Amino acid sequence: MLVGYMRVSKADGSQTTDLQRDALLAAGIDAYSLYEDSASGKKDDRPELASCLKALRNGDTLVVWKLDRLGRDLRHLVNVVHDLAERGIGLKVLTGQGAAIDTTTASGKLVFGIFAALAEFERELISERTLAGLASARARGRNGGRPYKMTPAKVHLAMASMGRPGTKVRDLCNELGITRQTLYRHVSPAGELRPDGKKLLNLK
Template identity: 70%
Template sequence: MGELIGYVRVSKADGSQVLDLQKDALLHAGVGDQMIYEDFASGKTGDRPGLDACLKALRSGDTLAVWKLDRLGRDLHHLVNTVDNLSKRGIGFRVLSGQTTIDTSTAQGKLMFGIFASLAEFERELIRERTIAGLVSARARGRVGGRKATMTAAKIRLAQAAVGKPETVVADLCRELGISRQTLYRFVGPDGVLRENGRKALGGL
């Protein structure tokens, strides 16, 4: 059977009495005094060494216990991903008080754990869909990977040969090369003469 490990967090606004309440609740639940990790910071602070150490100490079969759900996550995004990570690692989770009490040794607690996992998966799918949509939009504007397309040596040579010719429509040339007019003129002048950036890209020629 795994260890029962506790985590407490208190901010200046909470006061020391809240830390005592958290510790008393954890001790009453069976967490050993030496198995409680602490942080003294705002929930919005990214640097939480106590939580980092706690999560590293947990092993499969262990259970993490907190006083209330808001002690664990600095925001909903962080909370959902932390709980989902615990689930994937085979670590139990208990919330001892508050409106949302959880104990993954019970059927209801397992259901709550599953909801957190579903929320995390839902968020990952949303991010994936947005990323794909962004890449498609970027490609439609002549960009790849969400970044402006860069000039290659081949593109510079083509631009140098075409720019300044009576038959060349600059807008069409830029569309074919997948670059903006601004990018074109950083490398090749309106008369087809290489600019400094163009010479550097071609090895100083």
């Protein structure tokens, strides 16, 4: 079964899906098998896309007018199509830069394989840049990454410190290596245990 997905970038009515709808109908898709979102492709909340992907079954083919109607970016696009392939679902692009993609054919799979390789290349570059940035920061005496997690010992120190007048929360957080949010999830401004603190100390 053929299932079509459409999307416009603006939800204010300045764009319509008429051109996409006509092309999808001409490709043999029934009107009741069309899904439409009116939102930016950068937004994670695309309910009709979620419904469309959920409705697809093994042997179906998802048809889109252009590649940019489906994915937020290359990585997201590759992940979506990989998931479809795992479920035995094909993808066909009608026009634009991805018009050669039809994963129900051998040549179409080859073209998409190139896209997947580029996405992997992009991930490797991002990883390399991140590691290089952390190494550079460490060389300058700065440690990157997330702050250390709260520990039972830190909870006890936080309780004692927060209960004393004059304690500066920022200095305490720096000393314990935690964020202000983490501190307040475990200990109140008066030095009393909060639910997360009790849980960490195995108290009820």
